[in-house]
Amino acid sequence: MRCYLDSSVILRKVFHEVSPLKEWRDIQVGFASRLLRVECLRTIDRLHHVGKISDQEVARYLSDLHRLFTHMGWLPVTEEVLNRAEQPFATPVGSLDGIHLATALLWREKHRDEVLFATHDQQLGIAAQAHGCRVIGLSVA
Numbered sequence: 161m162r163c164y165l166d167s168s169v170i171l172r173k174v175f176h177e178v179s180p181l182k183e184w185r186d187i188q189v190g191f192a193s194r195l196l197r198v199e200c201l202r203t204i205d206r207l208h209h210v211g212k213i214s215d216q217e218v219a220r221y222l223s224d225l226h227r228l229f230t231h232m233g234w235l236p237v238t239e240e241v242l243n244r245a246e247q248p249f250a251t252p253v254g255s256l257d258g259i260h261l262a263t264a265l266l267w268r269e270k271h272r273d274e275v276l277f278a279t280h281d282q283q284l285g286i287a288a289q290a291h292g293c294r295v296i297g298l299s300v301a
Contacts, residue, residue: 166279167199191233250290
């Protein structure tokens with residue numbers, strides 16, 4: 161399956177947190193906004209600077225992250241993406257999530273194909289669903 165990946169899915173996988181994406185092995189093609197790389201790398205750097213992860217953990221997480229990155233497709237943060245992210249969405253989303261959602265929606269328009277959107281972020285998942293995306297990774301409350 162082809163899937164748009166959000167940083168919450170990637171970081172949960174890299175950090176070996178509980179409840180990783182159960183459909184992970186079914187993803188044949190994963191793609192994301194180039195923004196995801198920034199989010200993931202900043203998260204690791206930030207956790208290291210505040211003493212929540214050791215030098216050894218940084219090295220392991222970066223290695224795992226870069227291994228995942230080599231298997232992903234990257235979509236640029238273009239003027240078109242930013243223009244779409246500036247527009248209203250069906251539900252509230254933050255700035256970075258707006259860029260992710262805009263990227264996925266523009267990809268769908270360009271390829272005229274369904275977007276399977278993977279996220280563990282409840283608010284982003286609901287917004288993606290409200291725009292007609294099939295969402296995986298949300299916890300059932």
